[in-house]
Amino acid sequence: MKKTALSLSVLAALALGSASAQTTVKIATLSPLSGGQSDLGLQIRNGAQLAVNEYKAQFQRLGMNLQLVAYDDQADPATGTAQARKIASDRAILAVVGTLNSGVAIPSSQALASSRVAMVSPANTANQVTDRGLSNMNRIVARDDAQGPAGANFITGNLKAKKVYILNDKTAYGEGLAKEVEKALKAKGTQVVGNEGTEEKSDFSSIVAKIRLQKPDAIYFGGIYNQVGVFIKQLRENGITTPVVGGDGLDSSELATIAGKGASNIYFTTVAAPIEALPAAKTFAANFQKTFNDGAQGFGAFGYDAAKVVLQGILKAAQANGNKAPSRQQVEAAIRKGSFTGLLSGNVSFNSVGDRKAATLYVMNVEGGKYKLATSVPVRPVRQ
Known part of the structure; x- marks a missing residue:
């Protein structure tokens, strides 16, 4: 009995020593x-x-x-x-x-x-x-210099838009993405009828009024789902059904929840593949x-x-x-x-600066609050 107790105590000590090591x-x-x-x-x-x-x-x-x-x-x-x-x-x-x-x-x-x-x-x-x-x-x-052109290509190639209104959320992300989209659109001869940054989170009435006046074929918004979802909701409530395109900041199931009944005719490029x-x-x-x-x-x-x-x-x-x-x-x-x-x-x-040598971009479509894959595009950074 004493031997067993001693053995157990030794084993416990060894285990404790191993854990502490x-x-x-x-x-x-x-x-x-x-x-x-x-x-x-x-x-x-x-x-x-x-x-x-x-x-x-x-x-x-x-x-x-x-x-x-x-x-x-x-x-x-x-x-x-x-x-x-x-x-x-x-x-x-x-x-x-x-x-x-x-x-x-x-x-x-x-x-x-x-x-x-x-x-x-x-x-x-x-x-x-x-x-x-x-x-x-x-x-x-x-990177944005891959995601921006992919968004622009979708706007001109798939949506056949001739006039585009561009918005961004005034962050490094949103501004960078919008800049790349504008550059790519202009290179294709597409007219950019508006380009502005906004930090507005709740009342987009003045921007909606400008969009109604300009009548773009598509709207691009470089921003995050919690802001863009509210914008889309108000846009649709004002009877504007123009396609809204964005980047991977829209890649959240919450986008459709926030946009509510307006969660249709939405597209976004995303660097994070849908699970399917x-x-x-x-x-x-x-x-x-x-x-x-x-x-x-x-x-x-x-x-x-x-x-x-x-x-x-x-x-x-x-x-x-x-x-x-x-x-x-x-x-x-x-x-x-x-x-x-x-x-x-x-x-x-x-590569030498930390960019992935080979990546894929995905274009998602939201219709009736449901998300589906529209297309995918392989991309590489300029430097390998």
Whole structure:
């Protein structure tokens, strides 16, 4: 009896010693978890959490306790930058999945650069996100200078529009996208009858009046679903059925909810594939629903993929470091130079500035509140 008790105590001590010997390794997500854009931000966080759940055992075998910590940037550049500084101060965090908004990514990645904390974005499209040449900033989605022309091509080729009214939300994302669309439309000889930025969130009556006067064949709005949905609702309530086209900021199931009965004749390009367009996503979608009691959307899948890039990068760096926890600098280099497989959206590798070498854009159509895939377009950045 005493021998058994002693043996158990020894085993317990060994187990405790083994547990205490584990090195805690963290990755962070940085996305809006509260506020008007939280639907997409939570998708990113939850997708990343599924990837962490899958990789925990691999890290455990190397003596590393893998954790995910989620930071709320509230879709606000100042908040995101403050959160980035908190991330930098936690030395256990080796890399970040985020952000949703380009306007948040730009200052946040700059704040993380000196600490060599790598970022892999599942969503940022503004050209300047990577054009600044930061060694820690990467993205797995196409840029505005690919998404803008794709939207313009759809407007002229599919919608046959001759006159277009352009709006943007006055953010780095919306302005950048609208600029690329305008440039592409003008190159095709399409008339831009209006082009303005607005931070309005609730009363679009003055803009609707201008649109009624100009009678465009299509409206392009570079913005986010929570703002654009209200605009569409008011546009339709005023009897204007003109097609509304946007970018991936409209890629949320909440768009149709906000637009209500007006959720028809809407199109948007998106860098995050709809789940049905990803053959490998069936199991992921089922796990997402089971784990979070919520349906997976495109940014959930791309949050998952971005996290897998981060986790594979950390494992590659650990392997090069004698199977021990790597430094942030080693992880940063491994992510930029690596080739990553087993992702829902296909294999990933980055060019010299952190752009994905081969990406796909999707055009979605919303009719009667229902979303369906219209077409897809393969794209590549200018630099390989």
